[in-house]
Amino acid sequence: MIGWWISDSRRLGVQAHGLLRAHKWWLLRRISQLSVLGLFVLGPMAGIWIARGNFAASEIGGVVTLGDPYIVVQSLFGGSVPALPVAGGALIVLLFYLVVGGRVYCGWVCPVNVVTDAAHWLREKTGLTRDRKLDRRTRLAILGSTLVASVLTGTIAWEFVNPVSLLQRAFISGIGFGWAIILAVFLLDLFVSRRAWCSHLCPVGAFYGLVGKGAVVRVSAANRDACTDCGACFTICPEPHVIVPALKGNESPVILSGDCQNCGGCIDACPVDVFRVSTRWNRPAGRGGQA
Amino acid sequence: MASSKRKMNRRTALAEAARMTGAVCLGGFSLAALIQSTAKADARAMRPPGAQPEADFLSACVRCGLCVQACPYGTLSLAEWGQEPPVGTPFFTPREVPCYMCRDVPCARACPTGALDSTIAIRDAEMGVAVLVGHEDCLNYKGMNCSICVRVCPIRGDAITLEPGEANGRAIMIPTVHSDHCTGCGTCEKHCVTGHASIRVLPRDLGLGGQGRNRAGRAT
Numbered sequence: 001m002i003g004w005w006i007s008d009s010r011r012l013g014v015q016a017h018g019l020l021r022a023h024k025w026w027l028l029r030r031i032s033q034l035s036v037l038g039l040f041v042l043g044p045m046a047g048i049w050i051a052r053g054n055f056a057a058s059e060i061g062g063v064v065t066l067g068d069p070y071i072v073v074q075s076l077f078g079g080s081v082p083a084l085p086v087a088g089g090a091l092i093v094l095l096f097y098l099v100v101g102g103r104v105y106c107g108w109v110c111p112v113n114v115v116t117d118a119a120h121w122l123r124e125k126t127g128l129t130r131d132r133k134l135d136r137r138t139r140l141a142i143l144g145s146t147l148v149a150s151v152l153t154g155t156i157a158w159e160f161v162n163p164v165s166l167l168q169r170a171f172i173s174g175i176g177f178g179w180a181i182i183l184a185v186f187l188l189d190l191f192v193s194r195r196a197w198c199s200h201l202c203p204v205g206a207f208y209g210l211v212g213k214g215a216v217v218r219v220s221a222a223n224r225d226a227c228t229d230c231g232a233c234f235t236i237c238p239e240p241h242v243i244v245p246a247l248k249g250n251e252s253p254v255i256l257s258g259d260c261q262n263c264g265g266c267i268d269a270c271p272v273d274v275f276r277v278s279t280r281w282n283r284p285a286g287r288g289g290q291a
Numbered sequence: 292m293a294s295s296k297r298k299m300n301r302r303t304a305l306a307e308a309a310r311m312t313g314a315v316c317l318g319g320f321s322l323a324a325l326i327q328s329t330a331k332a333d334a335r336a337m338r339p340p341g342a343q344p345e346a347d348f349l350s351a352c353v354r355c356g357l358c359v360q361a362c363p364y365g366t367l368s369l370a371e372w373g374q375e376p377p378v379g380t381p382f383f384t385p386r387e388v389p390c391y392m393c394r395d396v397p398c399a400r401a402c403p404t405g406a407l408d409s410t411i412a413i414r415d416a417e418m419g420v421a422v423l424v425g426h427e428d429c430l431n432y433k434g435m436n437c438s439i440c441v442r443v444c445p446i447r448g449d450a451i452t453l454e455p456g457e458a459n460g461r462a463i464m465i466p467t468v469h470s471d472h473c474t475g476c477g478t479c480e481k482h483c484v485t486g487h488a489s490i491r492v493l494p495r496d497l498g499l500g501g502q503g504r505n506r507a508g509r510a511t
Contacts, residue, residue: 043360056379057355057403065403071353075404078350083405086353141311145318152323155349159379160326165354169369169379173356176371178378 007124009236009269016271025264032108040172055109055168056159057086065089069097070207074157077150094211100262102212106198106205107238107261111167115182116198119189120238132193136241136259139206146203163197164204195238199259213258219266220278221246221253227274233266247274254280333375334497336382337475339367340390340416341399341408352406354379361401364391385477385492390418392445392476414446419475420498421451421468425489431464440466440479440490451479466490470499 002014013022020027040058042048052059057067067089072082082090097105106113123129149157159165163185166178175182188196198205221227224247233247234240242257243266267275339358342348358381359367366388370376381398383390392413399407421440423429430437431453444451449472453464466479468490477492492498 049360052360052401053355053357053403056353057357059357059401059403067403068353075350075353080347080350080405082351082353083403083409085403086405089403137311138314141314142318144311144315145322148315148319149322149326150350152319153326153349154346155326155377156353157322157326159354160329160377161322165379166372169354169356173359173369174371176373176378178372181372 005125007121007236009232009265012230012232012271013269022268025268029108029263030114033111033114036109037111037168037171040168044172054165054172056165057089064092066093069094069211070204071156071159073207074146074150074159077147078156079151079154097208097211098214099216101215101217101260102208102210102258103205103261104212104215104217105208106202107263110164110198110204111171112164112182112185112202113198115167115186116189116195119186120195123190123194128191129194134193134196134200136200136239139201139203139209142201143203143206158203162204164202199238209258211258212260214280215258215262216279217262218278218280219255219260219262219264219275220282221255221274222276222278222282223272223274224248224253226272228272230271232269232271233275236265236269238263238265254278254282256280329377334493335384336370336374336376337385337390337418337477337492337494339381339383339398339407340392340396340413340418340474341402341411342418343406343408348406349377349380351404352380353404354381355403356381357401357403358398358407361397363393363397364388366390367398383477385419385475385480386488387481389477389481390416390474391478392416392474414472414474416474416476417495419477419492420470420473420495421475421477421479421490422493422498423466423468423490424493425485425487428485429466429489430484431466432458434458434461434463436464437484438464438466439482439484443478443482445476445478446472446474450474470495 002011006014010022039051040054042050043052050061055068056071057065059065065085065088067086069090072086072090075082146158163181166175167182169175170178185197227247233243237243238261239259242255242260245251246253246255338348343351354369356369359369366383367381370378370380370382372378376382394413396411396413399409399411402409426432438453441451441453449469451466451468454467456463456465475492479490480488480492483490
């Protein structure tokens, strides 16, 4: 029996592999998102100071300073030269995402992802599937806008609006009326357009998409010959366009687009195990090239 | 915007670039306008010690809250949506919790960005300046010997002193702030016994008269 709450895109996966394995990557992502936020909340809430600060900049174990590279870039555009701790911290974070995939931030760390995933689930369950198409490059325009605005105002411009910062601060320090912005993102994704925020508008995602263009860790459609054209991967994927060249093309079976979040949704959903985690250079012998 | 898969010749490529530029300008100017309408620091919200001037502060501070968590007295907080300072930036409200002027300035030391000068000595901080704004309510002006503000001041004897004066033909002792010593910690405002505090910390550009003469409206 498959419960009504299981999303349509996972049903074939659940039938083939059982409930747990069809949610394996989903579970890991939720644990990751919860742990990162939890580390920061433990200090102010329970007095356990493993991590200080918040997602914008932090001090881990009193040793390493980390920083948000996108915020530091805006700070530079705003006319400020960031001090060494935060600049070095941003570099560390940047290198990390260069390896694991830029938009791993979106799928594995960002708390807004939970909000928009919830909206997406509700959208499917309520049948609100009429879509208003947004151009996914809008987010690049917004990313550019935040840099222009940073120059014009001499501030870190996106931080005046950024729902990602608002939501993580909601749990670490406080948000006030900022819940209205979070609600707006939820309603946008629920009523206006499929995956509107994370896959079309958010400049943080656009920034990490650019970072991830050369990422080492990538999902590969290694077993694409087994594909049954059921469409499960396309319906679960927050950025379906990234799958097409790898699954249906004649070149590398590795998903190379920077837009891919390495969320593993396709691995969970596929009933015939087409996808697996791999590196960008990995081309299984005898397959791939001339399938 | 057209699909990226459409075959690009030079003409469509140029048109696409122009559209993107236009979209970026539209977004950039809109966001800049929004920020201009909200980015003004409020006179009731003080920045932590060692803060750069507001214009520089807003491009340097990443709103991480390390200063907030470093403060042992819970003085600081990050602005929530709807509070006076730009959202996410650190501030304190002296009437609620003043700055206790820690000798080692843990908040400024914790700042990873340079928005707070981590080398500042607390006596050199210029968070604001105390101003006796409520002459009509101040008990000392009424001839009583309240002097709470003078006695609670952590820079006692230097930042606020009692100076003899006269009101309604009676000798009074007037609490007088010396701005070269006052850091704007807000302890006087916190403890003032009148309803809304007769002595208040203001940003220094609002609280001080300034030297030189007023050039406004004069031929030079």
